[in-house]
Amino acid sequence: MAKNPPIGDNARRGAVRDRSQVFNPxxxxxxxxxxxxxxxxxxxxxxxPFKGIRKEHKK
Structure with missing residues (x-):
């Protein structure tokens, strides 16, 4: 299991799950x-763009 020490340094490693971002032209x-x-x-x-959040692509 991955760990993100030290605790409390307000840093996130890895992507945020259950979120995405889209560009509004x-x-x-x-x-x-x-x-x-x-x-x-x-x-x-x-x-x-937001950091660590996946981008939605045009279909």
Missing amino acids: VTQTWIKRNAGTGQFMDQQEDCD
């Missing part, structure tokens, strides 16, 4: 979304 921002319900959770203030 109208506002030029990334939007975080819950993969289980599909509900939008958060929007990035700058143009950079």
